[in-house]
Amino acid sequence: MSLAPPTLVLASSSPYRAALLERLGLPFETCAPHIDETPLPQEQPEELVARLAEAKARAVGAEFPHALVIGSDQVAVLDRYILGKPGTHERALQQLRAASGREVIFYTGLCLFNTTTGEAKTTVEPFRVQFRPLTEKQIEHYLQRERPYQCAGSFQSEGLGIALFKRLQGDDPNTLIGLPLIRLTELLEQESYPVL
Template sequence: MTPISTPVPLILASTSPYRRALLERLGLPFSTAAPDVDERPHPGESPSELVRRLAEAKARAVAENHPDALIIGSDQVACLDDAILGKPGDHQTAMAQLERASGRCALFQTGLCVLDTRSGQAQTLVEPFRVHFRVLSRARIQGYLERERPYDCAGSFKSEGLGIALFERLEGDDPNALIGLPLIRLIPLLEAAGHCPLGS
């Protein structure tokens, strides 16, 4: 009798509730682990290089304690005029970010890594997504921030929530990338490793 092969454990190298909620949509069992990674950019490192490096670094940091697993790492930055917009952390910084973004286009870049710890092989990519903001008055920005308080989100908004009202249009192949995990690009990487959301 041929033994039934079981997919290796799937681990999300993140404690982000947004990434966890996205991955749950695929219906695959997984666990989460917190990666201990210095997220400061290297001198001269571009935003795309930064997120690709950090996505893999997060996966490899978790791999140290999981030698037989498939690990997903991800990292995201938002850029306006080539300057990185981090997570605001407070109301004042969020106000400044959204006032600066008003009527303009911000580029979000999301790094993705799928690491097979059995072989040490890592597949990495960077998924771009552009957000075109409406012209926003200070009063509207203030009202939005008071209602949604997106202070832990790069760019100071939640696109899956009321933040959608800030946009004129979105431009990209995978809207999930804007939230932090590009599921459309992730699925074929998982399937190649034996984790198929739709079955065989």
Template structure:
């Protein structure tokens, strides 16, 4: 089986990929993630997912490399990781009672051949009407400051929502597993045939 590399230092993406039961390595790509002028959310996450995979292709020249990037979009504006309580509070207050669309770019690059598969996946979240007290308690409890949208849907963050719309809830955490399985299978690795208890 061709070795697999996750081009990410995110523990959330590692935990998601581990669900497929495939042995994999991971490494952090060193790239500039700043948006370009007039770049749409779809263009941004596609470009960055490709860049993350390509940034590690020389060092991991025999691998299938998974690159992924995510942004949240509220009122047609890109919302990134808050990195602080204050910014997270602003993001959740702005999202209260509204719909937020998550765009996640996914790239599977075959470093041996240079060929890649690319997709942009979408998931919609409808937030409850949130009081400042609820936002404060949530942020203090879960501290989701490294998460796009300022929440962890796999934890208490699920209580922020009144409705979810999409074909793969893993998109919210940052790695679209359903689409990734399609890509891996096309590249010759079917998790339903190759899954093993021994993962790295």
């Protein structure tokens, strides 16, 4: 008698992460994590996203006794300063002005938590974005069209945001949207949960 495969759970309320996970064609559930996302004093961006990805997975995992829970967190970093989600039009303007003509590094923390074994595997995937020099008019036009106020760095690369960039550099383009599928596939296979 074989055990049923574990339930796959995405610990996120992000429709973008859910859409990415759907690309793998695997059945999964979503559950929004409720954790404190405040950075710790002196916490580096890579440490922050790793900690939050695992905290999200563990928080949701408490509700699923036989599951593989995927946690993810992302920050945008400009000169070691975390940009975060702007929340308002004015903060988005400030972020895009600061990013104009410069490189922003996105760090995405990914955790796969096995609720049966209690083991969590966590990784951080960087992705570099070189912004084009942007005029005030271009920034305003972009913000009026996309309204990316809940997106780290004030843009959505899956939409018009791609026009803001000069160059992208990273191992997996999905990382920029918030869920590194190549690395996730590897983690799932390590848990004997084949994607193919």
